[in-house]
Amino acid sequence: MFFLVAHKRALLFANGEARSPQQLRLQADDYLVAVDGGLRHLRTLGLKPHLLVGDFDSISAQELEECRLEGVEILRYPSQKDQTDLELALVAALGRGYRKIVIAFGLGGRLDHSLGNLALLSRPDCGEAVLRFDDGGMEVFLARGVCRTACQPGDIVSLLAWNGAAYDITTAGLAYPLSGESLQPWQTRGISNLCTGLEFEISCGEGALLVIHQRQGIRGLEDENED
Numbered sequence: 205m206f207f208l209v210a211h212k213r214a215l216l217f218a219n220g221e222a223r224s225p226q227q228l229r230l231q232a233d234d235y236l237v238a239v240d241g242g243l244r245h246l247r248t249l250g251l252k253p254h255l256l257v258g259d260f261d262s263i264s265a266q267e268l269e270e271c272r273l274e275g276v277e278i279l280r281y282p283s284q285k286d287q288t289d290l291e292l293a294l295v296a297a298l299g300r301g302y303r304k305i306v307i308a309f310g311l312g313g314r315l316d317h318s319l320g321n322l323a324l325l326s327r328p329d330c331g332e333a334v335l336r337f338d339d340g341g342m343e344v345f346l347a348r349g350v351c352r353t354a355c356q357p358g359d360i361v362s363l364l365a366w367n368g369a370a371y372d373i374t375t376a377g378l379a380y381p382l383s384g385e386s387l388q389p390w391q392t393r394g395i396s397n398l399c400t401g402l403e404f405e406i407s408c409g410e411g412a413l414l415v416i417h418q419r420q421g422i423r424g425l426e427d428e429n430e431d
Contacts, residue, residue, distance in 0.1 A: 213348060214302035216293050217242035218254070218321070219262055220339075221312025225249055227340025228308060237297060238276075240289045243267060245309055254278065257296055258289035290321055294335075303333040310337045311344070322414070326367055340419075347406045347413040355399040360418040363387065363394030370407025377401050387413070 214248045219241035225248050238253035239245050241262025246253055257279045258269050270277060281292060290310060297305050310321045325335055325346045336345035346366060363376060365387040373382045379398040387394055
């Protein structure tokens with residue numbers, strides 16, 4: 205089956221913590237996906253999803269029926285399954301041709317869920333897709349090669365070697381720069397760096413870095429990372 209992508213970006217609303225959902229900056233043509241109980245975050249913002257995915261153990265029968273009556277596309281899965289609702293939603297977005305995907309509220313709560321969700325960043329089938337977590341106040345993504353990200357002075361940026369050692373790392377726009385250096389998965393050297401300007405740059409010659417960018421003040425979802 206082929207899908208014609210009419211939206212530029214898929215925005216997946218997971219059922220994680222949402223301290224300030226109003227901080228999300230939505231785009232008019234976002235393709236909105238409610239991941240089971242993540243439906244509550246869309247309702248808080250007064251939004252209707254285009255797609256609802258999950259086994260629906262976190263929403264009521266009434267909420268499910270309301271979505272059906274609103275014309276929302278529904279993908280329902282059995283509770284006994286090998287993938288989480290979020291992974292199934294990500295697969296659906298990729299299958300519809302989206303190559304710019306944001307996961308909102310995918311972190312917080314149960315540690316196993318948070319770690320499993322972060323592991324989705326490493327899916328081989330993501331290919332050239334730009335995938336990130338973002339709750340408006342914090343964004344998390346994988347850096348390979350060279351990437352530049354908008355920021356504000358005082359924003360906190362942490363770098364963690366992901367799925368093995370990362371080599372030939374050089375940074376710019378951070379208070380404590382790296383220059384052709386390496387990070388091991390068990391090292392904490394990359395934790396709690398600070399942005400000094402309006403952009404930071406990371407170059408990773410080999411391997412991948414998990415980038416955790418904590419914004420200071422209220423900012424929203426933006427397409428800041430152009431790999």
